[in-house]
Amino acid sequence: MKEREEVELLNFDVKHFTKEALISAAIQSAFDLGLPVAVWRLPNQNEINLIVSFTALQQLQRVEFPTLPKGFLIAPFENDKKGNQFIKADFHLSFDFDEVIEGSDISSDETATGKAFKTQLIERLSNPIEKPEYFSLEKAVDTSVDYKALVQKSIDYIKSGVFEKVVPARAAQFQLPQHFDPVSLFMNICQEYTNAFAYFVSTPEIGTWMGATPELLLSKQQNIFKTVALAGTKRFDTETPIEETAWLQKEIEEQALVSRYIISCFKKIRLREFEERGPRTSKAGNLLHLKTTYEVDVEATNFPELPTVMLELLHPTSAVAGMPKTETLQFLSEYEGLDRAYYSGFLGPVNLDEQTNIFVNLRCMQVDKHTTTLYAGAGVTEDSVPEKEYLETEMKFNTLRNLIYPAS
Known part of the structure; x- marks a missing residue:
């Protein structure tokens, strides 16, 4: 046994x-x-x-x-x-x-x-301890960029035809509570965000990261490969059933761009046999998103290397960078003013219990000894409003911030 x-x-x-x-x-x-x-x-x-x-x-x-x-x-x-x-x-x-x-x-x-x-x-x-120590890089993060101005610049570039969508990000740094315990926070994340991938990673090389990400990048269970298109964000309304959620044209188009990007990746590798389900409204903590799921039988299609190939094609997805990828990455590199580090990268368990599950690293934070840095981004299209996109990032910060600093 x-x-x-x-x-x-x-x-x-x-x-x-x-x-x-x-x-x-x-x-x-x-x-x-x-x-x-x-x-x-x-x-x-x-x-x-x-x-x-x-x-x-x-x-x-x-x-x-x-x-x-x-x-x-x-x-x-x-x-x-x-x-x-x-x-x-x-x-x-x-x-x-x-x-x-x-x-x-x-x-x-x-x-x-x-x-x-x-x-x-x-x-x-x-000999139990009150709370464990963890690896800290004590890295300074620039949080001075005017995010609303960045969103407006993004809209201007979209209207001039440079790209269709871009996802600028921002960071916010806070002092940790004096008795901060990463294990207690991790357990609270597990309890509060059952639909998310909850994680804690700590190494000497990259420091410590925690998160509750809702977005699957890819998975493989037995012969089934899966990926999702997740985009569009709004606050969950407890008075409205999820199936009756109304979405604006801006949010529908934002999610459709991500779906089209995944299908374009399938076309690049000449993969035609896939199952598509959605878009449907998906709940992640206190937020709602539009989600479309794609599945492929790697045995039936004789494509065992599909997860490896798709990882290289998908990352970074249009949900975290934009579309087209080359132009949006160049724009973000020039104007975002933020080292995202592992935010909007990917992570997850590999080959455990004959499963691999890789997620986009969203709703996450980097934890240092005395401070934490939270990261969030918003998908900007031609119809975006800078103030609304700023508030969207604030809502995303709250996924973890509300657990670190619960209301008294």
């Missing part, structure tokens, strides 16, 4: 501890030894997964999904500059919300690092 093997390997009965205690102890142990750690929960699931790598981040020149081991992938918005980072799952715990430890895959690695981590984990469980 895996559970018995787990206890024997750890020489410790982890079932005596809460999920919060286990996650905290693992994060602190990884921090003590300078090891990468990732914790996540997939949308609409109860299971939480935690992995630790006994080696530093692996930088991948190309993401070859079929040959990658179990692990966690994270990549920045400007992928050509920093590359794809991979956390190998040398240590893996999975458990659900009712405290039942489901089978853990604990590596038989007997290196000094592997032994040290397991010893440290037992020590941290035996």
Whole structure:
């Protein structure tokens, strides 16, 4: 039995501890030894997964999904500059919300690092800490750009025919509460945003990132490849049933551009056999979006490398950059004035339980020792209004801000 093997390997009965205690102890142990750690929960699931790598981040020149081991992938918005980072799952715990430890895959690695981590984990469980430490880069972020002026410039460029849509982003930096606990925040994210991909990633190389992203970039489960077109944003109205949500022409066109972009990618690789469902209204926390889902049977189409090919074609999608891609990326590089880092990049678990799930890194923040930087963007079209786009980014900030600073 895996559970018995787990206890024997750890020489410790982890079932005596809460999920919060286990996650905290693992994060602190990884921090003590300078090891990468990732914790996540997939949308609409109860299971939480935690992995630790006994080696530093692996930088991948190309993401070859079929040959990658179990692990966690994270990549920045400007992928050509920093590359794809991979956390190998040398240590893996999975458990659900009712405290039942489901089978853990604990590596038989007997290196000094592997032994040290397991010893440290037992020590941290035996002597609980109030909150774990995490890796911090203490990186300064420029938040001075006038976002409304940037949106107006975007509209001017669209009207002059340079591009159809662009997605400028902004950042906001805040002081963290004195007793900020990343594990408590992660658990709150899981509870509040059940439809989102909730995650915590902390490594010496990239610092610490957390988020609750609603947007699947791609997934592969058994033979089925999936991707989605998600765009258009409005606040969720508790008085209006989701199926009766009314969308403006601007929002409908914004989402249609993303859908057309995905179909254009399929055309580039001459893929015609796909299933399309939508657009439908999708709820993500306190926000609503328009969503269209695309599915492909990679076995029926004899296209096993489809996830790898589509990742390269899709990122960055028109939902985070714009359309056409080349012109909008040039515009953002010149005028946005923001190093997005891992915001609007992609991340997610790879080859765990025979599944790969990669998400666009939205509704996210970079966590330093005393401050946090939140990121958000808005899709700008010819019909955009600068004030409304600014308020949209504020709503997106609130996905995490409202959990960090709950109303008293």
